[in-house]
Amino acid sequence: MTGSAVSSRVTIGALAGVVGFLAFVEFTSGVIQGFYTPMLTDIARHLGVHDADVNWLEGTQLMLSALVVPAFAKLGDMVGHKRMLVISTAITAAASLVLPFTDSFGVFLAAWAIQGFYVVWLPLEIALIWSRSRRMEGRATITARAAGFLVAALETGAITGALVGGMLIDSLPLWIVLLVPALLVVACFFVILFGVKESPEPTGGRLDNVGLVLISLALVAFTGGLSLLRLNGPADPIAWLVTALGVLLVVPFALWELRHDDPLIDVRMFRSPALGPVFLTAGLFGVSVLGAQAPLSTFARTDPSVYGYGLGTTGFQTSLIIGVYLIAMITGALLFPLIARLTAPRLTLIGAATLVGIGFLMFLPFHDTYTQVIVNMVIVGLGSGALVAALPAAAASAAPPTQTGVATGLTNSVKTVGGAIASCVFGIALLHGATGAATEGTAGSFSGYVTVWVVCGVTALAAAILLCFVPKTAFSDRAAHGADAAEAVS
Structure with a gap:
C-alpha cells in the first residue's frame, strides 16, 4: 500500500470523526425545532398571551435567521467555520437558558428570536466539511454523503424532540421541560469546542460592514412588510410600501457589493x-x-x-x-x-x-x-x-x-x-x-x-x-x- 493511500485513509477517518461530532450538533438542532411544538399552548398560558400571539415566535426567529446567516457565513470563510460554530452555539445556549426562567412575553420573545442562531449550523458544517476534504479524491461525493448523514441526524432530532417534548409536558413543570433543550445546546457547545478541528486556510480579510448594514435593512423591511401584510391584510398600503422598500434596498446593496474588493x-x-x-x-x-x-x-x-x-x-x-x-x-x-x-x-x-x-x-x-x-x-x-x-x-x-x-x-x-x-x-x-x-x-x-x-x-x-x-x-x-x-x- 502506498504512503499516499495510507495518508488518504487516515484523513478520511479523521473527517469521519468530525462528521460524527457534527451529527450530534445537527441532532441538537433537530431537537430544538421539534421539542417546543407540542407545548406552544402551555407556553402561551404561562406567558399570559393568546394562542395567536405564539405566531410572533416563528416570525421573529425567521427574521433574525435571515439576518444572521449572511454575516456568520462570511465570517466563517474569513476566520474559520469552527470558530463561528462555537460562537453561534454559545449564543444559542445563552438564549435557550433564558426561556425556562422568564414569564415575560417580551423577554421570552427576544430570547426565542436569539435562539434562532442555530440556523447557521448546517451551512457552516457543510462549508467546514468541504474545506477539510479539499485534498481528498471524490470531494463532492464525500461532502454529499456527509450532508445526507447530517440531515438524517437533524430529522432524527426533530422526531425525538417532538416525542420527548410531548411526553414531558404532561408530567413535569414547564420550566423543567424547557431546561432540556437548553442543557443539550450547552453540551453541544463543548462537543464543538473539543471535538471539531478548524477548517484549514481561512481567507482572512475584513467584514464588509456597509454591505451587512444594507442587506440587513433590506431583509428587515421585506420580512417586516410581509408580517404587516399577514396581520393587516392585503388592503394595507403601508405594508405594501414597507415590503417594496425591502426589495428596492437590494439594489444599492448589489451595486455596493459589485464594487467591493471583498464583498459580504x-x-x-x-x-x-x-x-x-x-x-x-x-x-x-x-x-x-x-x-x-x-x-x-x-x-x-x-x-x-x-x-x-x-x-x-x-x-x-x-x-x-x-x-x-x-x-x-x-x-x-x-x-x-x-x-x-x-x-x-x-x-x-x-x-x-x-x-x-x-x-x-x-x-x-x-x-x-x-x-x-x-x-x-x-x-x-x-x-x-x-x-x-x-x-x-x-x-x-x-x-x-x-x-x-x-x-x-x-x-x-x-x-x-x-x-x-x-x-x-x-x-x-x-x-x-x-x-x-x-x-x-x-x-x-x-x-x-x-x-x-x-x-x-x-x-x-x-x-x-x-x-x-x-x-x-x-x-x-x-x-x-x-x-x-x-x-x-x-
Whole structure:
C-alpha cells in the first residue's frame, strides 16, 4: 500500500470523526425545532398571551435567521467555520437558558428570536466539511454523503424532540421541560469546542460592514412588510410600501457589493449557471418546506363533519403524520448521495424537486382520508429530505473557494425568504372565505388549502425545470476537480 493511500485513509477517518461530532450538533438542532411544538399552548398560558400571539415566535426567529446567516457565513470563510460554530452555539445556549426562567412575553420573545442562531449550523458544517476534504479524491461525493448523514441526524432530532417534548409536558413543570433543550445546546457547545478541528486556510480579510448594514435593512423591511401584510391584510398600503422598500434596498446593496474588493456576498454568484439555479431552487423549496408546515397540520386537525373537509385527527394522529414525513425526509437525505453517484447530482436534484411537486399536487384529488395524506407526505418527504441535504452541498461544490460558507449560507437565507413569502401568502389565502365559526386548530377555508397545495406543487416543479439548465457535470467531483485546477493555475 502506498504512503499516499495510507495518508488518504487516515484523513478520511479523521473527517469521519468530525462528521460524527457534527451529527450530534445537527441532532441538537433537530431537537430544538421539534421539542417546543407540542407545548406552544402551555407556553402561551404561562406567558399570559393568546394562542395567536405564539405566531410572533416563528416570525421573529425567521427574521433574525435571515439576518444572521449572511454575516456568520462570511465570517466563517474569513476566520474559520469552527470558530463561528462555537460562537453561534454559545449564543444559542445563552438564549435557550433564558426561556425556562422568564414569564415575560417580551423577554421570552427576544430570547426565542436569539435562539434562532442555530440556523447557521448546517451551512457552516457543510462549508467546514468541504474545506477539510479539499485534498481528498471524490470531494463532492464525500461532502454529499456527509450532508445526507447530517440531515438524517437533524430529522432524527426533530422526531425525538417532538416525542420527548410531548411526553414531558404532561408530567413535569414547564420550566423543567424547557431546561432540556437548553442543557443539550450547552453540551453541544463543548462537543464543538473539543471535538471539531478548524477548517484549514481561512481567507482572512475584513467584514464588509456597509454591505451587512444594507442587506440587513433590506431583509428587515421585506420580512417586516410581509408580517404587516399577514396581520393587516392585503388592503394595507403601508405594508405594501414597507415590503417594496425591502426589495428596492437590494439594489444599492448589489451595486455596493459589485464594487467591493471583498464583498459580504459575491452577487456575481447569482449569475453563475451552476449556482444561480441552486439559489432559486432554495427559494422555491422554502415555499413548501417552511411555508406549508402549519397549513398541513391545521388541515389534518379540521373536523370534516363541521366543514366538509379535513381529517379531524387528534394531536397524536397529527404527530404521526409529521413523524412519517420526517422519516421520509431522513430516507431521502440518505438516498441522495447513493442516487447521485449512480446517476448525477444534477439529475438527483431534479428528481427530488419533482417528487415534492408531485406529492403536493396529489393533494388535489387525494385529501379525504388519513392514508391518502400519509402517502402524499411520504412522497413530499423523500424529495424534501434529498433537497435539504443536496442544496448546501451543491452550493459548496460550485462556489468560488473563498465563498464556500457564503454560498452554503445563501441556500439557507434564500430558503428562509421563500418561506416568509409563502407564510404571508398562505396566511392571507387561508383567511379568505373562512367561516366565522372556526373550531380550535382550524386555519381557514378549503379554497385556501387548495391554494397552498397548488403553489407548493407548482413552485417545486418550477425548481425542477430551472435545474434542467444547470451544466450536466455541476456539483460532481469532475466539476470540483476543474475548479480546484483553475484555482491552482491562478
